[in-house]
Amino acid sequence: MKNNNNSFCYWDQNTLVLNILGTPSAKQDKILKPRGNQLKVSVTASPEDGKATNYMVKFLSKEFAVKRSAITVVFGQTSIHKQLRIESPQKLPAVIKQHLK
Numbered sequence: 001m002k003n004n005n006n007s008f009c010y011w012d013q014n015t016l017v018l019n020i021l022g023t024p025s026a027k028q029d030k031i032l033k034p035r036g037n038q039l040k041v042s043v044t045a046s047p048e049d050g051k052a053t054n055y056m057v058k059f060l061s062k063e064f065a066v067k068r069s070a071i072t073v074v075f076g077q078t079s080i081h082k083q084l085r086i087e088s089p090q091k092l093p094a095v096i097k098q099h100l101k
Contacts, residue, residue, distance in 0.1 A: 008039040009096055016064075016086045016096070023080070024052035029059045031093050038081070039095070050077045057084070065090035 009018045019038045026042035033040060045055035053073060061068045064086050076082025092100070 007099070008034045008037050009099060011100070012085070014088050016089050016092075017074075018084045018086065018096075020056075020076070020082045020084060021080060022052065022056060022076075022082060031060075031063060031095060033095060034099070047078075053077050053082065060084070060086070063091075063093055 007019075009016060011017070021035055021038035021040050023040065023042040024045060024047035026044055028042065029044055030042045031039065032042060041056060041060070043052055043056045043059055045052040053076070057068055057071045057073065061071055064071075066086060066089055070087040070089075072085045072087075074083040074085055
């Protein structure tokens with residue numbers, strides 16, 4: 001899929017770009033449904049100095065079956081609004097597979 005400003009995810013060659021609406025201090029780590037042009041992702045880590053974002057990268061690396069170093073935080077290290085780039089994801093969560101069809 002080409003870059004689409006109304007989309008929460010799109011491909012940039014072999015890199016998946018995700019616009020995230022993060023929820024820190026959640027009850028569980030989970031990828032939720034999109035909200036507008038952002039994918040909701042909840043993590044249990046608290047929002048202190050970007051720790052929740054670092055934890056989110058660790059969580060998503062498992063969900064996409066990539067090393068942590070394959071995920072780049074483009075912006076939003078200390079914000080709930082963020083953009084991530086995931087190089088060559090080995091698997092895609094169901095909500096993303098469905099959207100990219």
